Amino acid sequence: MAVARRGRQEGARFLEGDGADEFMAAFKRAVVPEDRRAAARDVLPPVVLLADGGGGGGGGGEDPDGRAHGAVRGLERCLRRERGGKLVPYAALGAAEAARAARGRRPLTLTVGQRLCEDVPSRTGRLRLRDFQLMRDVVECALEQGPEAPQLTGEQLRDRCYEGRRGRGPVLRTLWRLGGGDPPTAQSTAQSPGWIALVLGAVARPVLQVLPRWWWARRCTRRLLWSRSTGWFADWRDIGHGRRAEEFFDSVARLVTGDGTGDGTGDGTGDEAPDEAQDELEQLLLRALLADLKAAVRPGRISPWRRRRATRFTVLLELADGGSGDPAARFLREYGPAAEELSCAAVVVVAAGSAGAAVPGERCARLSDAAAALDHATGSPEGDLEPLLAPLVPLPPGARQRSVPRSGPVSPPDFRMGPVAEVVLEGVALVAVVGVLGAWLVPMTLGGRDATCLGGPAGGPLSGRAELSAAPPRQQYEAAxxxxxxxxxxxxxxxxxxxxxxxxxxxxxxxxARDQEGQxxxxxxxxxxxxxxxxxxxxxxxxxxxxxxxxxxxxxxxxxxxxxxxxxxxxxxxxxxxxxxxxxxxxxxxxxxxxxxxxxxxxxxxxxxxxxxxxxxxxxxxxxxxxxxxPTNSREARIEADFAHRGNITDSGSGGCSPAEAAVVVQDPQDLYSNEIGDLFAEQFGGDWTKLEYSPGGRSGGAPEPGGGRVTRQDSIEDVADAVCERIKEQPRTVLYWASRAREFTAFLDVFGDDTSCEGRKLTVLGGNELTTAALSGEYEDRPWLRLYHTAHVLPAGHPRxxxxxxxxxxxxxxxxxxxxxxxxxxxxxxxxxxxxxxxxxxxxxxxxxxxxxxxxxxxxxxxxxxxxxxxxxxxxGRGARVSRDKPLVILHHTAKGSEPVLFCGAFAQNTGRVERWGPDGEFACPKDG
Structure with a gap:
């Protein structure tokens, strides 16, 4: 025991033998990569240093000379300055922390995440672990329940997690207090409430307590289930992305209470094995932590604090002598699959222990082999990201270990200027740039120099070279x-x-129908x-x-x-x-x-x-x-909104055109196509938009959905025309997005041109494929005040693309x-x-x-x-795909010369036919599929 105690006191005496220098150099290159993109690209396997010299092959004994403990403390010393303070963000956990986690049946990731947030390196800003803190609250609630307690519902779990979030946020805490604080107890409710309490209960509590909690829970669902970029929880639990997915707290409540654990198809009985339940909680916390660290290590282009995060996060663990119940061993087992699935390259994990540690992995004969694996890690590992088991070579009798690593501590890049000074300098530079641009643009605007209208000037009949057949549609249909x-x-x-x-x-x-001869x-x-x-x-x-x-x-x-x-x-x-x-x-x-x-x-x-x-x-x-x-409505709406925002399509009032600054969306809430594409366009357009809901034939759709005054119901096409006219008079640079059917659009044009106060005023309309056939047939001719853009799914015949x-x-x-x-x-x-x-x-x-x-x-x-x-x-x-990727979409502008494509994006042919830019001289990038 004296030898072991002496080994623990000599923290940095830890590496000897073949490859020790190479391993230390590779470790430092992994922590501080020369290419900063490597921390977001190259996923590193965890390294386990085994103290019997056999690479874990047959020892199984203890660590009598304390070399495993010394290895952890020596690596930790490399990550710190001589007089305290971290050079890089790290968490070092010894056997004592792992033992406490095992006794309390608490996942070790809880301690790892807490240590990473403590004493972060200076000038790197506060480390925000949003998903990890949420999952920590979830796990704490599950652990407090105990095995005999009734299962938590999603609503109960949401409320308890919100309490933890409220405790960390001063704004939410203040709103909660202004809303009346915690609900009254049974003793207080026995007394007659005063008028102040009645007001708080009727007004303040729903607005200041219930609404913020609902919004917070919805944001959690959107981030973790709906989003394809941040929805790691949905990917892990094999839950479909999108707004049809269930609420997050309902899903995670089933997970932590035993319903849905394991393979994601639990029976809801809650009697899974304790080790399996511990594994599930460890996986939950570990994936949340890795998702946060992956986002945190991404180089910041604006924030000077994020720019200083030039290193990976490091986790140092000391393993127990054996047994599958060791929290550190469990952490290593779960780390590989989690890091691989999330493609998280932001973490370096090194553990040390005796050969009896229950950690399966890939055996390395020497430390130099582990060093080579760290140096040649790739961003797309094949198979499981298994730990590398490398030997700590035992010292010969009478030899002494070095007290300091040969190459000294790690050396993160040194920034000469502090982050606050950089912010001030950037602000001054930004003000200067804005001043120069303003001095250049303001005279141009005041001088009335407007951009050329996209697709040429409006005016003239919207006809083309297509000809109407003398045969009615019914006769043509029968011929086909x-x-x-x-x-x-x-x-x-x-x-x-x-x-x-x-x-x-x-x-x-x-x-x-046969009676549609005049159609x-x-x-x-x-x-x-x-x-x-x-x-x-x-x-x-x-x-x-x-x-x-x-x-x-x-x-x-x-x-x-x-x-x-x-x-x-x-x-x-x-x-x-x-x-x-x-x-x-x-x-x-x-x-x-x-x-x-x-x-x-x-x-x-x-x-x-x-x-x-x-x-x-x-x-x-x-x-x-x-x-x-x-192409789907979501792709079409995304491209149309980008077109409206960037293209010079609305009348500027002085002979030119400019991008739309506002939009009026006309949709039929009872029509599946119309209601969906109208909502999608408004969502993609953002900013200043108004919806007018109109159902032809008097179909009732009930009250409109809450829209903050931006959604109104119209009873007739005349009311629609008047409302559009009023909006255009308020903001001339408004585009009318017509999401309803072509028949109603014809009626709208008849009313707008003759029976509203906007007679003679320019009108820009953007519509979907529903208007294409009618426009090609000359349905909208002789309206010189109309500038019409609408989508098609093919280029006009003869187009070179x-x-x-x-x-x-x-x-x-x-x-x-x-x-x-x-x-x-x-x-x-x-x-x-x-x-x-x-x-x-x-x-x-x-x-x-x-x-x-x-x-x-x-x-x-x-x-x-x-x-x-x-x-x-x-x-x-592709395999399993139900929609063709990058399906072409064309926006046409009608002129007297015929259909004129002003935007076309997508894959028109396999090799040379993919169009990725639109606008004059390819000025704008085509929006990509989600």
Whole structure:
């Protein structure tokens, strides 16, 4: 025992033997990397120094000479200045701290996080561990409950965690006190409350206590479950991101009380093994701590305190002599998977102990091997990030250990100027830059030099080279249906004569009524034409290649506005269940409506693959069995909001144009597409926006959602026009975002131009694909005061950015339906064509790989991912993806010369067709998918 005591007193006498110098140098390079990006990129494995010289291979004894303890204290000394104070942020835990954690059954990460926050290096600012502090409160609540106490509900856990957050925040603490403090006890409530107490209970407490607590809990849910960048808890527990995810405190309450532990599918009984429960809590705290440290070590570009964080965080542990219950050993076991999943490169972990420590890992023969592993760590480790077990070579008899490491302490970069001085200097520089820019810009503004309008000046009829057919939409629809029936006959003939493989794809579309002879446009026409062209091309390929499948198309009419969509879906489910039906999937559903949403879910429950054409609402997602070839509303709204903010589209009042400074959103809360894309655009636009809710036909939608006075309900299209007019008069640089349908937009324009006080005033409108077909048909001609921008899913025919497949499709369409046909630039035909191509690609893949073209095999092909050039752009469906990545989106401006693209972003072709910038001379970057 005297030898062990002497070893503990001589803290820095710890490393001898082959590779000691190399290890110390590698350790210091890991703590203070030469490349600051390495601390955010290169994930380091933990290193375990074993004191028997065998690398953990066969000792199992104690540490009689105290070399493990001396190693921890020697490394700690390297991280401190000679006269105290940390050179780098670290936490050093000896056997005593681990023993206390084991006795209290407390995760060791609690102590590690607390030590990292104490005595941080000077000039690096306060270390804020937001997620760790929250999870620490969660774990403390769970430990206080005890095994016999009733399980905590999510609401109870939220309230108790908020108490801890309130104790650390002076603002929340002050609001709580102003709201009346803690709830009255039973003794105080027995007395009659005074009028002050009544006021506090009725007004102050909901505003100053309940609302802040609700907002705090919602922010926790948004950060840990909804966000894809910070939602590590959702990734760990395999909870889907997005606003449909459950509340965070409900999920974590099930975890810490035993319901949902282990593999994430707990039975709720709460009787899991104690060690497993300890592992779960350790994992929870460790992931929270690593997520915070990963964010903290990221170099700051503005804050001078963050700029001084040029080192990694270091954790030094002393292991017990053996046993799986050692908290330090548990910490090491859980650290590797957590650091790998979070890609956290911000931490260096070194532990020391005897060979009996229960830490599995990769054995190293010498310290130099561990040093090489630290120097060559990568940012994407393959497999588990296992600890490196390296030997502490025993000293020969009579030898003395060095009292000081050969290369001295670590040396973080030295900043000559203090952070406060840097802040002052940066502020002075910023004021100077703003003054110079102001002196340059103000005269330009006062002089009336406005930017050129994006897409050219407004005015003139919004017409183009497209021509309206003399035939009404119903007649054109029937002609396309006859093309499909003729091709079906060709398929039946090939089956009879040649015995080829043939399958059926069902198309569910909307009705084109016979009494709509005067209607100028109907989107069902180009969609059916695109399917007809695709079917003919695909069967021609199958005729030339016996490894491909012939396709029939069965057309089902879902009625006006898809009113019978769910009934048609049930009919498909029933028919597909019959033996020999040959049905492999469904294409169609061109509109985002509640009835089409329900139909897609009916088909999904029956495991029938569906490929949507032009329906764009995110809410149409029908799970694993639904895919779409059109971009989603969220992508479209993100691009449109960026376009409105950056593009010179609104009238500046002096002959030029400027970006929009405000927006008015018109939406129908009873329409799935309209309500969703209107909300998404307002959210992405931010700033000064107003919503006008209008449901045609007197459909009642109830009271509008709370919007702080920014959401109003209108009873008629005349009220909508008046409200838009008033808003434009208040702020001329306002864009009208039309999220409702095209029919209501035509009525709005009739009223706005003639019956409001804004007659003759310029109006800028930005709308979705719903307006495209109507605009191409000349529906909005002879309105010189209208500047109209709207989206499409394809570039106009003949545009040089189109891929070879796009040009081939446009040529085929022109050959069959005419080069000046109205629908050629609409995009619906190309999307329907691509929907058939995607379904056929899955069927051909199933046939080539298995020889069996059943629906299940088609779905497997879709799940495995399909990449294919399409008429509407590159179809990039990765494994499990249900939306094509970077699907093209085009914003058109109509002029007297025709459709003019002013923005186009996305993957128009696989190799050379990806467009990432828009605007004059590519001035702006295209928004990326979330």
């Amino acid at each position: 249906a006859r093309m499909i029936e003729e091709e079906n006959g060709r398929v039946d003939q090939a089956v009879r004569r040649r015995g080829v493989e043939a399958r059926t794809v069902v198309h569910i579309g909307a009705e084109v 100028r446009y109907n989107g069902a026409v180009p969609e059916l034409r695109g399917i007809a062209l695709a079917q003919r091309a695909l069967n021609e390929e199958a005729r030339n290649d016996e490894r491909k499948v012939w396709l029939r198309v069965r057309m089902l009419n879902a009625g006006e506005e898809f009113k019978d969509a769910e009934r048609r879906a049930r009919q498909v489910v029933e028919d597909a269940g019959r033996k020999g039906s040959g049905i492999i999937g469904v294409v169609g559903f061109s509109k985002s409506l509640k009835q089409t949403q329900g139909a897609i879910r009916e088909l999904g429950r029956a495991k029938i693959p569906v490929v949507g054409t032009t329906a764009t609402a995110d809410a149409m997602d029908g799970g694993r069995y639904y895919r779409r070839v059109a 189109g891929s070879d497949i796009t040009k081939e499709f446009n040529a085929e369409y022109a050959a069959v339906f005419g080069a000046t046909d109205l629908w050629r630039n609409d995009g619906r035909a190309a999307l329907a064509h691509d929907a058939m191509q995607l379904m056929a690609a899955a069927a051909n893949e199933a046939f080539a790989s298995t020889g069996d073209v059943e629906r299940s095999n088609v779905q497997i092909s879709l799940d495995n991912g399909i990449n294919k050039e399409g008429a509407s752009g590159y179809l990039d469906f």
